[in-house]
Amino acid sequence: MWGYFLSPFLWQGAWIALKITTVAMAIGLLLGLGLALMRLSGFWMVRSTAWFYIWVIRGTPQLLQLVFLFDALPELGIRLDSITTAIIGFALNEAAFSAEIIRGGILSVNRNQSIAADSLGMGKFLTLRRIILPQAMRAILPGVFNDTIGMLKLTSIASIIFVNELTFRAQQIVGQNFRFFTVFIAAGLIYLVMTSAISLLQSWLEQRYDLEADRTKRKDAGPLARLTGGFLFSPARPAGSSNEAPASDEAPAVAATSVARQLDETWLARIATADDIVAPVGTPFVVARNVQKSYGDRQVLAGIDLTVNRGECVVILGPSGSGKSTFLRMINHLEGLDWGEIRVDGQTVGYDYAGGRPKAVAGLAGAKARARIGMVFQSFNLFGHLTALENVVEAPVRVHGTSPADAEKLGQELLASVGLGNHTAHLPHRLSGGQQQRVAIARALAIKPRLMLFDEPTSALDPELVGEVLTVMRRLAAAGMTMVVVTHEIRFARDVADRVIFMDEGNIVEQGPPEQVIDAPQHERTRRFLRMVGQVETGEEKA
Numbered sequence: 001m002w003g004y005f006l007s008p009f010l011w012q013g014a015w016i017a018l019k020i021t022t023v024a025m026a027i028g029l030l031l032g033l034g035l036a037l038m039r040l041s042g043f044w045m046v047r048s049t050a051w052f053y054i055w056v057i058r059g060t061p062q063l064l065q066l067v068f069l070f071d072a073l074p075e076l077g078i079r080l081d082s083i084t085t086a087i088i089g090f091a092l093n094e095a096a097f098s099a100e101i102i103r104g105g106i107l108s109v110n111r112n113q114s115i116a117a118d119s120l121g122m123g124k125f126l127t128l129r130r131i132i133l134p135q136a137m138r139a140i141l142p143g144v145f146n147d148t149i150g151m152l153k154l155t156s157i158a159s160i161i162f163v164n165e166l167t168f169r170a171q172q173i174v175g176q177n178f179r180f181f182t183v184f185i186a187a188g189l190i191y192l193v194m195t196s197a198i199s200l201l202q203s204w205l206e207q208r209y210d211l212e213a214d215r216t217k218r219k220d221a222g223p224l225a226r227l228t229g230g231f232l233f234s235p236a237r238p239a240g241s242s243n244e245a246p247a248s249d250e251a252p253a254v255a256a257t258s259v260a261r262q263l264d265e266t267w268l269a270r271i272a273t274a275d276d277i278v279a280p281v282g283t284p285f286v287v288a289r290n291v292q293k294s295y296g297d298r299q300v301l302a303g304i305d306l307t308v309n310r311g312e313c314v315v316i317l318g319p320s321g322s323g324k325s326t327f328l329r330m331i332n333h334l335e336g337l338d339w340g341e342i343r344v345d346g347q348t349v350g351y352d353y354a355g356g357r358p359k360a361v362a363g364l365a366g367a368k369a370r371a372r373i374g375m376v377f378q379s380f381n382l383f384g385h386l387t388a389l390e391n392v393v394e395a396p397v398r399v400h401g402t403s404p405a406d407a408e409k410l411g412q413e414l415l416a417s418v419g420l421g422n423h424t425a426h427l428p429h430r431l432s433g434g435q436q437q438r439v440a441i442a443r444a445l446a447i448k449p450r451l452m453l454f455d456e457p458t459s460a461l462d463p464e465l466v467g468e469v470l471t472v473m474r475r476l477a478a479a480g481m482t483m484v485v486v487t488h489e490i491r492f493a494r495d496v497a498d499r500v501i502f503m504d505e506g507n508i509v510e511q512g513p514p515e516q517v518i519d520a521p522q523h524e525r526t527r528r529f530l531r532m533v534g535q536v537e538t539g540e541e542k543a
Ligand SMILES: Nc1ncnc2c1ncn2[C@@H]1O[C@H](COP(=O)(O)OP(=O)(O)OP(=O)(O)O)[C@@H](O)[C@H]1O
Pocket: 295, 300, 318, 319, 320, 321, 322, 323, 324, 325, 326, 327
């Protein structure tokens, strides 16, 4: 048996099987990615075309597909050798199967990841390559490697179109000497060697894409690291950093003091007063006129008029479902306008008017990037596969063309500014909620925003972690940053806001300085809301 196992005749057949598998798999995966994206497209025709292809290919025997190709291609004047025909046949078949595996992987990534990338001005392709696919890999890899091993074994059916691969060669030997067991066991062992090598590659890749793994041990492989979001081969960690779980952050009180001090010492004030803003301080910067939005039949915003002056901190309060987040997301065009107008520093963000209605422009991602509007989300939305520092440098490098060295320096400064200088190399899941939210603020600040939007930034935090995030926000407001904050933190609104807006059922019910809206609300609806959120002692009740 070992003689057959070492037989060059069988190994040549094995090599043919391996060649067909690797090339067909590579082509199949590329086509599969295209089909998966088509299946996720918003266009019915595109989705249907991909669905139809997958339906036909998965629903018909591969043997028939091979024979069909072998006979059909010459009819079309395309003459290929049998190995090339087999590669095409296997690739077209694999495309259908891998499309569904890849689609499943993409769908397994939380939608918040794309929303965060969108808010940073990252285009669809960049988001897919840098953010979605690296995180989808964990779900994709087992299925794809299953297919690879299946394909390697299935190459034997290519003998029907005269491909002289391993099983076929084993049969040829058996046909001459009738030593079924020894020859087939030897061939089986050769298959086992090849499939084991594929399984090893799978384990290695799965470790690479394991968020729990210690990334400090990985080596920088340059171009591949850059291509795959630093994830296939991660960049070297900044000197002196480690990926150990943080024992704990500084005690909250100490952290808050040091955050305040560090923020004063950095250039945050310079960011907050970026020199490319046209509107002088104190003049209208965000101007919303008659903003309307509906989801289906439900009107969520009923015609909002609001002006936020440059350098102002406006807090929006209101009950759940009143349209606060929707309005906020429309300022940086994470949601499109149905009707009305929002201008930031005199410019619309990502839409123009066609027939009087707002319509998204073609280069939407570029328009959002140019607007430089930073956004912080309730659930942080940090990129889960990137360290704190990588999260912060992603948009400056990929969207704004900052050199990696400059972006890293900026990122280090920003993370230090929010009290996280020791946590630059930590993945988000190793950080507390408060730390994650501070990284998210640093990430938004890294694009040198002209306006900061906060969407309930402390709602997902344990009470003891709220203070550290609010401290950073207070310092930003004090530095002169124009801010629109949706929050239920009444104390923050009272202490920090220049103006408080109260919204209900898609309308602004009342607005004014905090001492007016919070302490002496004019409307019963506002009073009821404030009582509900525990702000029992309204001015009127005190009286
Ligand atoms: N993409 C969407 N599709 C359909 N309905 C939506 C969508 N986004 C929001 N809505 C609905 O619009 C309404 C307003 O939502 P929005 O998130 O703006 O309210 P909110 O005041 O921010 O509430 P909360 O404080 O609970 O976040 C809600 O009824 C919500 O269900």
